[in-house]
Amino acid sequence: MLSDRILGAVCLLLAVSMAWAAQSYVAEISYEPVGPRAFPMLLAALLAAGGLWLVFKPAAEGQARYAQVPLKLVALTLGTVFVYAFAFETLGFPLATALMAVPVGMAFGGRPLKCLAAGVVLGVGCFFMFDRLLDVVLPAGLLAPLLGAL
Known part of the structure; x- marks a missing residue:
């Protein structure tokens, strides 16, 4: 459906902006093994994966149309x-x-x-x-x- 694809594209844009913003996250003192950018980067990756799925998922043939x-x-x-x-x-x-x-x-x-x-x-x-x-x-x-x- 078109609304799913639009939502997927919005998710992709948000994921890219989250990843871009997280690049500048640095700890002044290194006290954690992964650093402060790991969590937002993980969330951006999950958001991008979900967005890609919504954009490129195949159209369901023969299935009842679900409520939008x-x-x-x-x-x-x-x-x-x-x-x-x-x-x-x-x-x-x-x-x-x-x-x-x-x-x-x-x-x-x-x-x-x-x-x-x-x-x-x-x-x-x-x-x-x-x-x-x-x-x-x-x-x-x-x-x-x-x-x-x-």
């Missing part, structure tokens, strides 16, 4: 990701991720409380996985006093 995602939901999701990128440092990874999960989850048909609960688990769980297990420093933001005590 309204452009309004795509715009909401894209806007939420941009707000997430700007609020990431101030709010911190766990809180920004939890808040981002609500509108994105609802765009995919989730209920608000379930989306918030999943976002809290995702945000806090990934924070501890990256920060404590993998030694990749993520901003704790407003929850720093609480997360530091754990």
Whole structure:
């Protein structure tokens, strides 16, 4: 479908811009084995792979036409990701991720409380996985006093 291909092209453009922006990410002091650009580069690669799949996937013959995602939901999701990128440092990874999960989850048909609960688990769980297990420093933001005590 044409809307899938347009979304794929937008994903590819975002992936290229993410990768280009991440090239300048350097740590002043090398304290991590992978450095600060590894995570955004990985996300850009995954976004590019998904975008390429959407652009070049074969047309499904003989299958029932599936419901198209309204452009309004795509715009909401894209806007939420941009707000997430700007609020990431101030709010911190766990809180920004939890808040981002609500509108994105609802765009995919989730209920608000379930989306918030999943976002809290995702945000806090990934924070501890990256920060404590993998030694990749993520901003704790407003929850720093609480997360530091754990």
